[in-house]
Amino acid sequence: MIERTPILDIVTQLILLLGLVIALVPLWLVVVAASLNLQEVNTSPLPLLPGSHLIENLVSVWQRGDLGWKLFNSMLVATLVAAGKVFIAALTAFAIVFFRWPLRMLAFWAIFVTLMLPLEVRIVPTYAVAANALGPLQTILEVTGLARLWQLATGVELALEWNLLNSYTGLVLPLVATATGTFLYRQYFLTIPDELVEAARMDGAGPLRFFRDILLPLSRTNMAALATIMFLYAWNQYLWPLLVTTDRANYGTAVMQLRQLIPSMFSEPEWNIAMAGTLIVMAPPLLVVMLMQRWFVRGLVATEK
Amino acid sequence: MADITLRALRKSYGGNEVVKGVDLSVPARSFLVILGPSGCGKSTLLRMIAGLEEITSGELTIGGERMNDKEPRERHCAMVFQNYALYPHMTVARNIAYPLEVAGVPRALRERRVRETAASVGLADYLERKPGQLSGGQRQRVAMARAMIREPRVFLFDEPLSNLDATLRVQMRLELRRLHQRLGVTSVLVTHDQTEAMTMADLLVVMNGGRIEQAGTPLEVYGRPASRFVASFIGTPPMNLVEAEIAPSGRLHTELGPLPIAVERIASGPVLLGVRPEHVLLATGPDNADLELPLELVEELGATRILHARLDGRGFAVATAPGLPFPPGATLLLRLDPSQLHLFGRADGRRIDAGLVRIGEQVPVAPTEAVAVPFR
């Protein structure tokens, strides 16, 4: 469009520059701080250019925080959450959109409602479930009297227990149990023309074949988008891993490990080490957003709306 | 009311040139239609006139004033977009009033003008609705009213009818013409629909690949297509094109065999011979037939009937009056009228103006000026 708006253009550029400063300066200063030695990092104001101790600090925090193992845990959990979500949500959306069955709408709403309450607000009771995932079943059996029946019949007291604390299962499953992806798929499935189903049926394909040969290939972009945001979501989790793992050495994630890097009040604060750790922990999700921004944005916009 | 001139107008995005030097002059009060296939640069050209696209080089004037660097709002053009581009959150009344609102016209005057304009396009009862509650045709009218209310010097239409169903399209076509007759505002309309172009244009421009192929009245363009492209783009079914050679003697040898027709005033060489389906005649017998082709199938259109002959995998269509049934597989005996034949260069596709005569007849048929209609 031909438009001469010199003043507005300058103002626009200034706003953009200001935005860039706000967005990137903190990131840059983390890099700078991570490259200084103990004495440099505690001078004020902070230098604006990196020092020469970056590698040294990274190595030091890597060893001190056992970050290799923690990053592996984070990677494993985030990958499992993303993969589980992409798969389970597709199955559910398929059942809800392409089948008629008695409790379909109930199932739909039961899953839909979960969008409302994030894990954080029901954290205490969810923790109790994780402590014994069979607890609910046990309670149901006790309340209905089936447990007593069992005891009378076998002479053994029924005590179901499946402890998810300090396990990858416990880290992963509650994060998969939300409706986010299901609705992304549902919205997409609803746009698939009826004729496609009818054509597949005329060609003799059953539901599972239709799912595998037509629906999944068509959903590839949605799957990529969903996987990207679920990976970030899981990687950046903090409160839940903090609760569900007491055995931090074996099951701790990278983000949890940041807590250990807060400098002690009683010695010279090792901010350079803390920032080196922050840098390592923030790098993987940052790389995902930098390199896969298309999928990330698409996934975020599609799941939230 | 203003005239528009385009001088060597070019537009390129990066290294990709989409409008490759267009010269055109649109007299004031006329209705110009730009016709072309998608991607030919016609919409870009329209948007350059509107000021929505920058002009890479060349000059644009409206009413004699150079417009290249003027902003859209300074050009006093109104535009109707393909999707109408109504403001979805505003009522019909405010949509129509918006140009006046921006111009700071007082409310009372604005409301009066909105009522008048809306009434003139039959929207008086819909003023308080939102665009989402209107039918396609009504939205179209709102877009028209919004364009009219400013009393612009030029109307620009970007495929305004393509989102309407067939019946409504015919109706709106007439309404647009009536409106143009009433207001007399210079109008430029872009379309890919040849019927729309033929029926609405005072001046028809056919574009292809960023260039003007031909400009003229609709009948000129139909009767004397300037190129092979125009010949096959306008007309349903399209003009039959047959490869041919002009022998040194002047006689035409086509891929279907020699014709008893000679070409005058032109050197021998390869050409394309074109003939419109309605200009192919049925011969009365084998002795006066120029072509014999096997009939493949017949399309009945009611008023006319199209006979499709087979020709090396391509079709050769003949339009005739409905009559006796032809069984498929029958042989068509066809006769050509030399005055209704078109020649195009095989290499460049440009029209070749030449005298064509039936061999043995003395009187050369006058070249085709007969069909030209002087420009209004």
Added chain:
Amino acid sequence: MDKRAWFRNTPLALALAAPQLLLVLLFFYWPSGAALYWAFTLEQPWGGGNVFVGLENFRTIFGDPLYWNSVGRSVVFALASTLLAMTLGMLLALAVDRRLKGHAGFRWALIWPYAIAAPAAGLAFRFLLSPEAGMIAYLNHSFPGLWNPIVNGWQAMLLIILAYSWKYVAYNFLFLLAGLQSIPKSVIEAAAMDGARPLRRMWDLQLPLLTPTIFFLLVVNLTDSFVDSFGIVDLTTEGGPNKATELLVYKIYFDGFKGLDYSGAAAQSIILMILVIALTFIQFRFVERRIHYS
């Protein structure tokens, strides 16, 4: 919203939906129900299970000045961070949407902060805004004691607001820009032909057409400021100084897991749930009235 063509095979459909339904029952409905149970019962100190106490737990909470302190702090945090993140996000989205030279680069980089885990952002800001080192400490050389979020409650609040908003500016920017770009280009062009200049078009067209997105983001920002703030608080101020930054989720965590007061924590969870549901409900009501482009 239903399809015309579908399969009829109830067992298969149930089998397909079963994994998610089981997970949702186990990790959503059971815990939510358990929260209700705990909120209305109290564990006997000498064992023997829980007894029903009615609204006793809620009465205790509402009578607790510390709880109201936490509510007040949460509201301040929610309003301030939402206002800050929305305003900046909106300015940036409008600026990028003008598509001046280099806008693609800005769009690319302005989203980065959203990738950063809240605790990581928290730790970074704790350093950058610390009173002894980082960016702002030199102020304290000239004016000793001017900036010290470790002892000054409001400065601590400002610290968590800044760290949290930093991430959400990127989030809001991303959604607002997507909203702006879903406005058909021809609508903006039509307005330009009608004589409206850029600022006028922002005011008359872009902002009104963006109201659904703005409203959606307001709700998400408020909700997330209640539920997503734990990581920031835990890594920067740890609720202090003197509970000045003890937001609701942080208090639930402390009462529940450090104080082992499950019933109190559950009752607080219920209140937070009602709050979040109310916000979400308003949003769903509004979503119905979105603008559809014709």
